[in-house]
Amino acid sequence: MNATDFRTCPVTARRIHRPAETLVKANAVVAVVSLLIGAIAAVLLVLTRWQAVHLLPAEWFYRILGVHGMSMLIFFIIFYEMAVLIFASTALINARIAAPKLGWAAFALMLGGATLVEVIMWAGKADVLFTSYVPLKADPLYYLGIILFAVGALLVCGIFFANLVVARREQTYTGSLPLVVYGAVTAAIIAVITLLHGAAIYIPTFLWSLGLMNVDPQVYRMIWWGLGHSSQQINVAAMVAIWYMLGALTIGAVVLNEKISRSAFVLYILFISMASAHHLLVDPGMGSAWKIVNTSYFMYMAVLASMIHGFTVPAGMELGQRLRGVGTGMFGWLRKAPWGDPGFSSLVFSVVVFGFVGGITGVTIGTEQINIIVHNTLRVPGHFHATVVSGTAMAFMGATYYLIPLVFQRKVAFWGLAKIQPYLFAGGMFIFVMSMTFAGTFGVPRRHWDISFSQAPFDVAFNPAVDVLLAFVALGGIIAATGAFIFVAIAVKSVFFGEPIGTLVPGVAVVGLPQGITNPPVHAADVDRRNEELHAPGQGWLGPAPGTMVLVFVFLAAFIVYFFVNWKVLSFVWKIG
Amino acid sequence: MLTETHTGLDSPRGNWWKPAHKSERTWVAIAFGWCIVLFAMMPLWQVKGGQNPSGIRRKVEPAAFFARTQEFIKQYQIGDDRGMPIVAPPPGSDIYLTAMSFQWTPILQLEQGKEYILHLSSLDVNHGFSLYPINVNFQVVPGYDYGLRVTPTAAGDFRIICNEFCGIGHHTMVGRVIVVDSTGTVPSQSGGI
Numbered sequence: 001m002n003a004t005d006f007r008t009c010p011v012t013a014r015r016i017h018r019p020a021e022t023l024v025k026a027n028a029v030v031a032v033v034s035l036l037i038g039a040i041a042a043v044l045l046v047l048t049r050w051q052a053v054h055l056l057p058a059e060w061f062y063r064i065l066g067v068h069g070m071s072m073l074i075f076f077i078i079f080y081e082m083a084v085l086i087f088a089s090t091a092l093i094n095a096r097i098a099a100p101k102l103g104w105a106a107f108a109l110m111l112g113g114a115t116l117v118e119v120i121m122w123a124g125k126a127d128v129l130f131t132s133y134v135p136l137k138a139d140p141l142y143y144l145g146i147i148l149f150a151v152g153a154l155l156v157c158g159i160f161f162a163n164l165v166v167a168r169r170e171q172t173y174t175g176s177l178p179l180v181v182y183g184a185v186t187a188a189i190i191a192v193i194t195l196l197h198g199a200a201i202y203i204p205t206f207l208w209s210l211g212l213m214n215v216d217p218q219v220y221r222m223i224w225w226g227l228g229h230s231s232q233q234i235n236v237a238a239m240v241a242i243w244y245m246l247g248a249l250t251i252g253a254v255v256l257n258e259k260i261s262r263s264a265f266v267l268y269i270l271f272i273s274m275a276s277a278h279h280l281l282v283d284p285g286m287g288s289a290w291k292i293v294n295t296s297y298f299m300y301m302a303v304l305a306s307m308i309h310g311f312t313v314p315a316g317m318e319l320g321q322r323l324r325g326v327g328t329g330m331f332g333w334l335r336k337a338p339w340g341d342p343g344f345s346s347l348v349f350s351v352v353v354f355g356f357v358g359g360i361t362g363v364t365i366g367t368e369q370i371n372i373i374v375h376n377t378l379r380v381p382g383h384f385h386a387t388v389v390s391g392t393a394m395a396f397m398g399a400t401y402y403l404i405p406l407v408f409q410r411k412v413a414f415w416g417l418a419k420i421q422p423y424l425f426a427g428g429m430f431i432f433v434m435s436m437t438f439a440g441t442f443g444v445p446r447r448h449w450d451i452s453f454s455q456a457p458f459d460v461a462f463n464p465a466v467d468v469l470l471a472f473v474a475l476g477g478i479i480a481a482t483g484a485f486i487f488v489a490i491a492v493k494s495v496f497f498g499e500p501i502g503t504l505v506p507g508v509a510v511v512g513l514p515q516g517i518t519n520p521p522v523h524a525a526d527v528d529r530r531n532e533e534l535h536a537p538g539q540g541w542l543g544p545a546p547g548t549m550v551l552v553f554v555f556l557a558a559f560i561v562y563f564f565v566n567w568k569v570l571s572f573v574w575k576i577g
Numbered sequence: 578m579l580t581e582t583h584t585g586l587d588s589p590r591g592n593w594w595k596p597a598h599k600s601e602r603t604w605v606a607i608a609f610g611w612c613i614v615l616f617a618m619m620p621l622w623q624v625k626g627g628q629n630p631s632g633i634r635r636k637v638e639p640a641a642f643f644a645r646t647q648e649f650i651k652q653y654q655i656g657d658d659r660g661m662p663i664v665a666p667p668p669g670s671d672i673y674l675t676a677m678s679f680q681w682t683p684i685l686q687l688e689q690g691k692e693y694i695l696h697l698s699s700l701d702v703n704h705g706f707s708l709y710p711i712n713v714n715f716q717v718v719p720g721y722d723y724g725l726r727v728t729p730t731a732a733g734d735f736r737i738i739c740n741e742f743c744g745i746g747h748h749t750m751v752g753r754v755i756v757v758d759s760t761g762t763v764p765s766q767s768g769g770i
Contacts, residue, residue: 543600
């Protein structure tokens with residue numbers, strides 16, 4: 001290690017380790033390439049499910065569906081998360097990467113594994129969809145590719161923890177880890193748990209594909225979802241960490257109470273891997289007691305965690321605005337917010353759609369009995385596109401608008417498009433998710449090439465409304481994919497051909513730089529006194545963030561209505577026990 | 578009382594384990610209460626509700642389950658439709674439905690308002706039992722017998738869609754369930770709830 005390995009960030013004054021930064025860049029670039037592949041696949045899929053167009057033949061529909069799942073949910077998301085882990089454990093705490101060479105070895109393993117999986121899938125040797133439920137069988141190299149990828153990801157988690165240990169020993173920061181880094185630690189711990197489930201299922205399945213052992217189909221489903229669902233909780237933890245980061249960077253969001261926010265992260269770690277049960281509620285292998293305890297994360301303790309972050313993140317944003325004197329009245333802090341900053345608009349869309357749509361539908365359909373009217377219908381992808389796409393991917397895109405100037409030290413290209421990109425992406429996804437969810441309530445199956453059943457022995461006549469809904473799925477999907485393509489174009493142009501950010505003068509706006517960079521939301525010197533005033537008992541029980549308090553009660557009301565309407569609908573079907 | 582005001586990117590100094598403001602504590606308490614309601618509904622519905630996925634569950638050899646299905650067909654067959662046997666078992670009996678790529682065997686004819694124990698299993702890969710248009714869905718896993726007490730509450734001509742991907746012919750996999758009313762007839766309108 002020598003001094004030239006470091007530079008000082010002109011915006012945040014943090015000490016940046018160049019070898020760590022290069023690794024962040026490499027992971028981010030591969031993530032964006034994966035996003036491009038996944039988005040092209042998405043367009044082909046929605047144009048097939050729109051029955052009037054019905055673009056792909058059956059074989060290619062299922063193949064591309066597998067490609068879409070792996071490229072988006074595994075490669076895009078996890079490569080990006082590796083970038084986040086390395087960034088959080090180095091740049092955010094002035095630290096260095098403990099083992100840069102191992103970092104590159106891990107990157108090579110992940111890239112090699114991902115490439116192998118893509119090649120095998122496109123070659124038609126793994127038409128088993130994302131879940132590859134045994135005894136559907138793929139080429140052994142498919143499972144091997146996933147194993148290599150997972151080993152690489154596990155190594156990055158190890159490097160992440162090593163970075164933190166080294167940072168603590170070298171005293172690169174004083175006090176406790178920042179909350180954002182704490183969120184990243186949560187994501188990394190869940191990632192280790194998840195990847196161990198992955199090893200426990202993909203290694204036996206690899207051996208099974210070679211004819212060396214047996215794998216029980218029900219056991220496969222349980223352990224596979226220990227990987228499949230828990231990996232979504234890595235996304236949740238990483239996303240919430242990014243919420244806190246974007247709030248701080250865009251409008252100076254503060255942490256209301258460290259104890260509450262950190263305890264909520266701990267709840268994620270303790271209960272999240274029980275969520276495998278969400279996928280097994282109408283399975284024959286488990287009894288009701290097991291299903292109820294597991295699907296509820298032991299009495300919904302992980303849901304409690306999300307409901308806490310769903311309050312503390314916007315409340316921290318509101319308080320950050322009030323402390324800087326921005327906006328008056330109940331919602332002035334939102335009206336006066338920087339809506340033209342893509343980092344900020346992405347953050348708001350991510351929080352709102354994740355909570356109101358993804359969260360409410362997720363908890364409801366993950367209820368043991370309600371799952372009877374939901375399992376494997378379009379309501380399921382409707383739910384998870386609201387969480388992992390409108391929530392996680394949107395947050396990652398928002399973070400990228402800040403990482404381009406902060407990490408790559410480039411201006412954001414096509415700035416005019418960048419400002420509207422979050423609106424396009426979030427708007428398209430919202431149309432897509434709502435249409436899909438409603439189509440699902442008619443019993444339309446997910447992962448299905450032809451719901452006109454033209455080649456089936458018996459006719460199935462769906463309500464004509466379903467055709468309209470599936471057309472809207474396509475419309476929303478294409479708008480969102482356009483948003484994704486614009487994002488990819490912006491990222492590629494900025495990173496490879498972008499203008500350097502140049503010298504910054506605080507307060508002077510620059511085209512291509514978000515306002516949080518050119519005009520950082522700094523709090524005044526007397527911020528503690530102002531904070532004290534806003535917390536004074538005279539402020540009433542709504543407290544220092546009354547606007548957020550009103551919003552969370554609107555959320556709770558929507559939640560209660562949706563939850564009990566579903567019980568009512570369930571009570572109309574056949575008696576089953 | 579308060580910690581030094583800071584953002585999520587700053588390291589909090591000193592002891593940050595401090596009491597939260599009343600408003601924040603209120604929200605945490607309300608959220609916790611709601612979580613308990615969410616949880617309590619499930620055991621409550623087990624006792625009071627009419628729809629539960631509990632069933633009678635056991636492991637079974639796929640070939641043995643299929644043999645049992647064929648025996649069941651022989652016992653109660655009353656006709657066929659496009660080569661698929663139609664089976665009318667007496668109310669209260671155990672009835673068998675085997676899923677295989679890409680068909681549901683046999684066609685079941687049931688009586689409205691009578692209880693049956695419906696056994697579901699697969700001869701090959703995972704399948705998804707989705708009763709259309711009632712929208713009742715169960716996972717069908719090879720090697721496992723899922724016995725569900727079902728009572729059809731309305732007469733009609735229903736379909737079983739496969740909603741778990743089972744291979745390239747997945748979208749052609751449709752079965753049939755007929756429910757007759759107390760006069761022994763099927764309403765002319767297909768299905769409907």
